[in-house]
Structure formats: structure tokens, C-alpha cells
Amino acid sequence: MASLKEVKNKIAGVKKTAQITKAMNMVASARLRGAQSKMEAFRPYSSKFEEAMSNLSGGANTGSFPLMEVRNVATVEIVIVTSDRGLCGSFNANINKLAEKKMKAYEAEGKKVSIVCVGKKGHQYFKKTGKVRKSYTNIMASFQMFHAREIAQDVADNFVKGAADKVEVLYGHFKSVAIQRPAVQDMLPVQPVANEQGGAKKAISGDYIYEPSTEEIMDVMQPLYLNVILYHAMLEVGASEHAARMTAMDNATSACRDIVNNLTLIYNKARQAAVTGELMDIVGGAEALKG
């Protein structure tokens, strides 16, 4: 059995760990609130944007835009959005695993894969494969729209150059505080947004006055649309990361509590054994003196 002092030290150590995980849990829950409100603030923008896109795609001729060009797919680019920091359970691992699965599937079909990493964890996971084309790390803590713009610009340039024929975004979808799932979204070529009400809406879009022409508006809007997709993915990852960390830290704290309980039991047993032993010694000594 471990000595009294050892067990006592261990209890103190585990208690300190619990303190840290508990603090991290609280920090994550505070940050989650911020990330969630950021996400909610963005929702009207993105929904309006999609509405306008669908109005436009009804009237515009889709074949003539470089960003909409559907090519024979030889190279697929995957934009992997992960968090910068760990200690959030299997959140990043899930995203990376899905990315790897996708990568293998594409390679089995004979397509080449290149990777763009947003967030440090994806970069660390994939840097040894040699397929990473570009990495954006240490921006997830305080990213802004212009970060998304920069990345979108780069990806779009690469697509137009012909270095990639299809671009997908892989990110952690924020389903709820308890559930985050990796998700895939097609980014390029830009697909015309589907009209929900079908023909009825298309008729309205024909009546719009466009300034300048639909084609020129599309030219401006498509890169913006990519920003919206990417920014959205980053927001989701931001919120998911904190939610995942909250759950992970909560689990860690309760695991610590269990360990402390067990150790306390061992400690008490050991203490009692020591006391009994000492008593026996004293009684034995007294008996010996009497005799």
C-alpha cells in the first residue's frame, strides 16, 4: 500500500488539476456565449445574401463566370477549418479524421488532393502528408471578416488558375452546445443557389433593374459569396470549439472528483491502519513493562 504522504500529495495534485479544468470550463462557457452571439449576428446577413444570390442566378447566364466553371475534376482542394487550440475533446480529431477519409476516397478515384488549413490543429495533423498548400494559423481566436476574405481570395485565385477544379470546405458544424459534427460544404465552383419556390420567384427576378448588368453584379457577388461561406464555417468552428471544450472540461472535472474520492478512501484506510499499528505497539510495550 502507498505511504500516507504519497497519497496525500496525489490528492492535492488531482485537486489542483480539477481547479484548472473547472476554470477552463468557465472560460469556455463565457467565450461560447460570445461566439454564439457573433454567429447569430451573422445569420441575417447570410440569409439575405442567399436570397439575393438566388434572385440573381435566376436571371443570369451561369456559363460565363470563371468561378462557376464546372470542369473535369483532376484536383480537389479541401479547406479544413479547425481550432487553434487543443483540450477540447475529440472535436478537432473528428474533423481531421473526416478530412483524411475524404482525401483517401478522392485519391482512390485517381484525383489529386491539396489542402488549405485554417487553424493550427489541422495544420499539425496534415503537415507531414506534404499536401498542405497553405496554412492560416493563430487566427481563430479573434478572426474577422477580412481574414475570411483573404483566404477566400487565395482559394478563388487558385481555382481560376486551374490548380484546383473543385473546392470543399470541411468544418465543425455547431448543432447544439452538446453536439458538434464535422460537415462538408461545396465552395467552388459556385453553384447557382436553388430557388425555393421554383418558377414563381424566377418571374419576379426578371423584373429587377440591375445596375450594372447581372453579369457584372455576379462578378462582384461571387467572391463575396465565398467570403460568406468561409466566414460562416469559421464562426461555426469558433462556437463548436468552445462548446466541445466545455463538455471535455466538465468531464475532466468530474473524473478528477472521482479520483479524489477514491484516493481519500485509500488515504483513510492507510491512516486507520497506521493508527491501529501504533496502538498495538503502545499496548504491547505497556504489557511488557507490567510483566
Place this chain on the structure above:
Amino acid sequence: MAQQIRLEVVTPKGAIVSEDVDIVNAPGYGGDFGVLANHAPFLSTIRIGLLTYEQGKKRENLMISGGFCEVSNNKITFLVESAEHGKQIDVDRAMRAKERAEQRLAKATQHDDLINRTRAEAALQRALARMKVSKMT
């Protein structure tokens, strides 16, 4: 009272304005344009600049950066990357941004670097628009 049109200015950080107004003036692609109630459906790209709207005697100035606007069903929606009320603008920051942008512009022009030049130009325009709007209020 004259008829009004619903104005909404939406940015990635949330809705900035959502009000019924008499008239909206905005910097469109081909020049400034005004929109009154019951305007025909209209879609235009927006330059960086000044958006004003009037509501009775009240007149508000807003700095907006690029995006586009849509008019339909007596509603005008601006989707822009950023929008700021004149009073909220940090003039010092805009000044600093202007100087920075000018330096970057000079450097990019020297090296014939098109991407950085476009970026610096956009930043310069944003800074100038901010200063202009804040002076008006």
C-alpha cells in the same frame, strides 16, 4: 404624411439600421442614387461611401463599405461589409488608417504589386469615407 420605405442595413456583425424612412441616398455603382417609397425592384452594387437617409426632419449619415443593395416590396436592403453611424466613427483611427494606407499604396505602386495596391486603395477609400462622414455629423 408621405409614404415611407423600409430601410435595412445588414453587416456580418448584425443589423445596423432597421427603420421606416422617407428617402435613402446611396453611392451606387454608376453614381449616387436616391430611393423613395414604392421604388421598382432594383439591385445594384455599392461603392465605399456615404449613405444618408431622412425621416421627417431627422437626417442620418452612415459610412458604408462595399457590398450591394436590393430594393423590392417597398423595402431597401443594404448588404455591406461594414456600416457606421457618423457619431460612432473614431476619427483618429481613420486618420491613422489613412496614413497607413497611403504608405502602403506608395510602396505597392513602386513594386508594381497589383493585389496589394487594390487593397491599399480600398483601405484608403474606407478611411476617407469615414473621415468625410464624421465631419458631416
